[in-house]
Amino acid sequence: MPTAARTYWLTTSCRIRRKDQSLRIERPEGAPVHIPVTDVRDIVACEAVDLNTSVISLLNQHRINVHFLSHYGDYAGSLLTADTSVSGQTVIAQVGLAADQTASLEIARAIVASTAVNVRRVVDRRLLNRPMAVLEASIADATTREQLMGAEGTFRRSAWAVLDTRLPDWLRLDGRSRRPPRNAGNAFISYVNGIIYARMLSAIRLTPLHTGVAFLHSTMERQRHSLVLDLAEVFKPLFAERLLLRLAGRGQLKPAHFETDVNQAMLSETGRKLIVQTVRDELAVTIQHRSLGRNVAYDELLYLEALQLTRRCLEGTPYKPFRIWW
Amino acid sequence: MYVVVVYDTLAKRNAAILRLCRQYLHHVQRSVFEGALSPAQLKRFRHRVEEVIDQSYDSVLVFTFPPGTSPERHEWGVAQPAPTDIL
Numbered sequence: 001m002p003t004a005a006r007t008y009w010l011t012t013s014c015r016i017r018r019k020d021q022s023l024r025i026e027r028p029e030g031a032p033v034h035i036p037v038t039d040v041r042d043i044v045a046c047e048a049v050d051l052n053t054s055v056i057s058l059l060n061q062h063r064i065n066v067h068f069l070s071h072y073g074d075y076a077g078s079l080l081t082a083d084t085s086v087s088g089q090t091v092i093a094q095v096g097l098a099a100d101q102t103a104s105l106e107i108a109r110a111i112v113a114s115t116a117v118n119v120r121r122v123v124d125r126r127l128l129n130r131p132m133a134v135l136e137a138s139i140a141d142a143t144t145r146e147q148l149m150g151a152e153g154t155f156r157r158s159a160w161a162v163l164d165t166r167l168p169d170w171l172r173l174d175g176r177s178r179r180p181p182r183n184a185g186n187a188f189i190s191y192v193n194g195i196i197y198a199r200m201l202s203a204i205r206l207t208p209l210h211t212g213v214a215f216l217h218s219t220m221e222r223q224r225h226s227l228v229l230d231l232a233e234v235f236k237p238l239f240a241e242r243l244l245l246r247l248a249g250r251g252q253l254k255p256a257h258f259e260t261d262v263n264q265a266m267l268s269e270t271g272r273k274l275i276v277q278t279v280r281d282e283l284a285v286t287i288q289h290r291s292l293g294r295n296v297a298y299d300e301l302l303y304l305e306a307l308q309l310t311r312r313c314l315e316g317t318p319y320k321p322f323r324i325w326w
Numbered sequence: 327m328y329v330v331v332v333y334d335t336l337a338k339r340n341a342a343i344l345r346l347c348r349q350y351l352h353h354v355q356r357s358v359f360e361g362a363l364s365p366a367q368l369k370r371f372r373h374r375v376e377e378v379i380d381q382s383y384d385s386v387l388v389f390t391f392p393p394g395t396s397p398e399r400h401e402w403g404v405a406q407p408a409p410t411d412i413l
Contacts, residue, residue, distance in 0.1 A: 006362075006411045007411060008411050008412075008413065009411060009413065010413050011412060011413065012413070014413070019348075020344075020345035020348045020349065021345065021348075021349050022345075022348045022349045027413075033413060034348050034352070034353050035352070035413075036348060036349055036350050036351050036352060036361060038350050038363075038367055039350070039351075039352075039361055039362065273412070276412055277412060280411070280412065
């Protein structure tokens with residue numbers, strides 16, 4: 001993404017203060033840390049954070065968004081600065097596209113298909129052959145977005161069942177559950193998905209797209225940026241499922257990283273730090289982009305995805321959602 | 327590019343230059359700052375520094391490292407930990 005600025009991750013509860021036209025992070029233990037405000041692209045707060053009006057006005061001046069994850073690890077909301085890239089033309093085109101049954105269904109189909117390809121690529125190609133074939137048939141038959149979501153759900157369920165076979169007992173999902181996640185595996189996936197959702201929201205805010213007008217997820221859902229859900233969908237397997245398998249395979253995830261209760265699990269403080277660090281490093285991984293012909297960080301892929309959809313709206317170039325090509 | 331800034335100014339101007347540096351870089355020692363800046367940010371930073379200091383008396387040293395690299399950092403004795411983005 002454009003500037004040299006970075007995302008800051010707050011993994012302990014703290015207070016953000018404004019000091020010397022910059023930011024000062026105060027934590028209950030340890031000395032306060034000053035962070036240069038020009039170095040901040042956005043902030044992801046994984047724990048309770050206090051801030052006040054003067055901080056908010058400084059953040060606004062520097063166009064810094066703050067994303068909040070709740071104590072249980074799901075996305076809790078964002079403090080968004082005023083829109084900077086505004087283009088009514090794009091929004092009108094986007095709404096037109098969303099209102100057009102055939103066009104929006106085509107985009108929704110592409111998203112579901114690409115997500116499935118990514119899931120299959122990450123989890124297991126061979127065992128997911130059949131579910132994939134079933135999914136492709138139902139995508140072709142689907143005439144509403146509800147049917148598409150249903151077909152995706154079925155595929156996802158078989159993928160999670162396959163995923164379970166590759167995880168140690170204590171990390172198994174036993175079916176996806178959220179709010180609250182029922183076990184450690186689910187807590188992990190929810191947490192990473194929450195982070196990806198937040199990153200996607202930041203990326204879309206760099207384009208003029210309206211975050212509430214979606215193609216696959218219901219536009220009617222309140223208080224949720226449905227478009228973010230749409231676009232984040234294809235990236236979730238690249239981070240959540242893939243990192244879960246990797247960390248489990250390397251034995252890096254330990255039961256101590258979770259706080260498990262009856263029918264409920266969440267990450268402990270060390271677990272949260274581990275995951276944030278892993279995701280942060282993963283976002284910085286670069287890959288040779290096929291059409292751009294240069295190295296691109298995973299983080300930038302999210303932005304490119306949003307740009308691609310902007311193009312689809314304005315110029316009608318076919319929208320090809322991200323697929324893991326390596 | 328990665329930047330290390332060291333300043334030596336008249337005591338009465340120290341506070342002002344400290345405040346300014348804090349907006350752009352991480353404070354690692356009393357008069358030493360480090361961090362990554364884009365070329366545009368560095369230019370703006372320079373202009374703002376020159377407005378604060380007395381050009382005939384104060385000195386500000388800036389070490390830059392080629393884009394994409396950062397200097398190896400050795401910590402001897404009590405040192406502020408390297409700046410991090412996970413807090």
